[in-house]
Amino acid sequence: MDIYERIKNRDPNETEFHQAVFEVVESIKPVLEMHPEFRSANILERIVEPERVIMFRVPWMDDGGDIHVNRGFRIEMNSAIGPYKGGLRFHPSVNLGILKFLAFEQVFKNALTTLPMGGGKGGADFDPKGKSNEEVQRFCQSFMLELARHIGPNTDVPAGDIGVGAREIGYLFGMYKKISNEFTGVLTGKGLNWGGSLIRPEATGYGSVYFAAEMLNARGETLEGRRCLISGSGNVAQYTMEKLIELGGIPVTFSDSNGYIYDEKGVDREKLDFLMELKNIRRGRVREYAEKYSEAVYTPVDPDLKYNPLWDHAAHCAFPSATQNEINGIDAGNLVKNGILVVSEGANMPTTPEGMNIFFDSGILYGPAKAANAGGVSVSGLEMSQNSMRLGWPAEEVDSRLKMIMKNIHKTCLDTAEYYGTPFNYVNGANIAGFVKVAQAMLDQGLV
Structure with missing residues (x-):
């Protein structure tokens, strides 16, 4: 069974991830033929598997005092050429398969930039639309309470993506700074007057x-x-x-x-x-x-x-x-x-x-x-x-x-x-x- 079929059988519901892997596998066939060392080291089998998958609950309180629970993720896909780098997405469609596809794509995208960055992606199935600033702030702070232990300027540096703009990055950074007691470049997309x-x-x-x-x-x-x-x-x-x-x-x-x-x-x-x-x-x-x-x-x-x-x-x-x-x-x-x-x-x-x-x-x-x-x-x-x-x-x-x-x-x-x-x-x-x-x-x- 080839690697693409193994991935489909192992994670059958991750259709976007399957699509991303198939595209890469089809493209690199000539490379694998020319580089037997990649085959013998099972590079392809390793590169499609995240180095680390983090999944956690995010409880937060709305303006009416009701408590909600969302699911948070961080996919640390590959750090071969640098710290994990990739955005955070807050959108109802967020799930493990979508984030794995995004993290997988990020590995190759970051490699093309020539900058020393690995690939990662994360987010939550939270929808900022229709929420007050206070609700978004409470959610971001709760999200960062868990994420903070997994990221750092030389480990994993998230950024924004769909649903995560300057407002959300600010709330996330503020909570990270409070938890870690340091001002460091752990997030990108920051405000211009504080490190952006x-x-x-x-x-x-x-x-x-x-x-x-x-x-x-x-x-x-x-x-x-x-x-x-x-x-x-x-x-x-x-x-x-x-x-x-x-x-x-x-x-x-x-x-x-x-x-x-x-x-x-x-x-x-x-x-x-x-x-x-x-x-x-x-x-x-x-x-x-x-x-x-x-x-x-x-x-x-x-x-x-x-x-x-x-x-x-x-x-x-x-x-x-x-x-x-x-x-x-x-x-x-x-x-x-x-x-x-x-x-x-x-x-x-x-x-x-x-x-x-x-x-x-x-x-x-x-x-x-x-x-x-x-x-x-x-x-x-x-x-x-x-x-x-x-x-x-x-x-x-x-x-x-x-x-x-x-x-x-x-x-x-x-x-x-x-x-x-x-x-x-x-x-x-x-x-x-x-x-x-x-x-x-x-x-x-x-x-x-």
Whole structure:
């Protein structure tokens, strides 16, 4: 029985994890043939198993005095090249399988950045939406009471993710500082006046656009004048739009869980400022954008549709920036049909295997998440460096370093794919390059 079948039989309900493992296993087959030492040391069997899985209860009290219990997790997947690094996600969908998939992807993503970071992920099935600041604070403090014993600046450095923004990071850090009695860089995504890095909120979106620009540049094209479909309306989507506007692209869509906006004229700086105020300060819904701008069309989610109509508009570039598996086979077919040249993934694994195969067959430029959305964790790594040195770099320097990291990731993926006989296959390039780096480190360190 091969390793993929063993994983499915052992953990049958972890479908997202199965999907992530299958993608990597398929990509690295040529590597295993060329490196018998990886097979003899059972590197693949070891790399798919977390070094440590932590699961705990999180009791907290709401404003009415009622007690609730959520489930918290931290998956410490692999520390071969550095301390565990990866976000915390607070969302009702959080479960062990989703976090294992995210942690597994994080291992290879972090390896591609060239920074010394291992892979991890964590979170809870808690929903911050609709909760008061006081309720969110009480939950974060209870969550950190348990998590604190498992993390540290040289052990495991969490960050934010879906449902964990600046507010949550602040509450988590405050409780960690109280428990540990030290001020240290144990979390990234911190406030600028207490150890955070400039460009961190923007990093994933900016990085996704930089990666798309590099893919187009490899074929002699640019983002200038390109119409762009974006999903989501959180940090990743917002700063994807911001960087696109700066580079001459034209964002025309964005979304939330209730529906999506299509703006034929495109989102400009003024419109983006309104969206950021709407989502970040008022925590409103995207339909309010269409109420302000008459040229925009709002389409509510139709649960009976087998596809997402957001991806069925004529455009040149697509930036899925919401959640996993948001582009299925029908969506991928619609994107290709409508003239998409490049897909750059800002979310984690937003394309299903069927969708990926359609992208491969069509020959479009497809940047997978572990490469294209590595900007966020790259700047998290830069924040760790700044914390260690007790200094802060100006925004221009951080952005310049981010751009160079994304350029290097692109070159690594492109060169690796070419070397293994699959030119412009960024999925193979990213998986192979990340795997080889981690596998070599594991060999060097022995059976640990």
